[in-house]
Amino acid sequence: MANLEDNVGKITLVATGDGRIIVGTLKGFDQTINLVLEDAHERIFSHTQGVEQVPLGLYLIRGDNVACDSEQNLYNPLFTDTLRC
Amino acid sequence: MVDHSFFLRMLFYSFFKSLVGKDVIVELKNDLSICGTLHSVDQFLNIKLTDISVSDSDKYPHMLSVKNCFIRGSVVRYCHIPAEEVDPALLMDATRKEAQQNKQSAGA
Numbered sequence: 438m439a440n441l442e443d444n445v446g447k448i449t450l451v452a453t454g455d456g457r458i459i460v461g462t463l464k465g466f467d468q469t470i471n472l473v474l475e476d477a478h479e480r481i482f483s484h485t486q487g488v489e490q491v492p493l494g495l496y497l498i499r500g501d502n503v504a505c506d507s508e509q510n511l512y513n514p515l516f517t518d519t520l521r522c
Numbered sequence: 523m524v525d526h527s528f529f530l531r532m533l534f535y536s537f538f539k540s541l542v543g544k545d546v547i548v549e550l551k552n553d554l555s556i557c558g559t560l561h562s563v564d565q566f567l568n569i570k571l572t573d574i575s576v577s578d579s580d581k582y583p584h585m586l587s588v589k590n591c592f593i594r595g596s597v598v599r600y601c602h603i604p605a606e607e608v609d610p611a612l613l614m615d616a617t618r619k620e621a622q623q624n625k626q627s628a629g630a
Contacts, residue, residue, distance in 0.1 A: 439570040450587070453555065454597060455552070456552050456585045463556070469619070480584065482583070482584060504552055504597040505554070505556070506592040506593075507589075507590060508588070508589075508591075509587055
């Protein structure tokens with residue numbers, strides 16, 4: 438079974454259906470992949486400036502909008518002021 | 523009323539289970555293409571991949587810090603699978619059998 442049990446309590450990166458990236462601690466999920474994220478941040482990528490982090494707080498993402506959910510297992514220095522895309 | 527999509531999904535669930543451990547490329551509806559090793563799949567065709575890389579990482583660097591991921595079945599557009607792992611004749615046979623069964627149970 439492909440479930441998210443292993444990811445609970447870990448820092449998780451969620452790609453949403455509309456292409457946004459939200460990072461937070463996964464607190465829970467259900468069978469429709471509704472997700473609860475604690476201390477969520479949205480990462481906004483842009484061509485002109487570095488990655489911007491917008492704090493969102495406690496977030497519940499409806500399963501319909503979840504595309505991809507993945508554990509962030511390392512601090513990645515790529516996410517700095519220099520990354521453009 | 524027989525739910526045909528349910529039977530078909532169970533068939534492809536079994537099919538994907540036979541591909542566990544193989545390298546696949548999953549193309550999402552948001553145009554993201556993720557390449558990785560198929561770790562597991564469930565009845566909704568949600569997919570877990572390990573050791574992933576994003577095919578167009580210049581355009582989508584968002585996932586560079588990620589090694590494993592869970593993909594919701596409903597957002598998958600295509601799955602690219604290794605040709606040598608698939609037996610089309612077997613798959614066609616299975617689908618026909620499934621259709622036959624559905625027809626019978628619908629008639630009963």
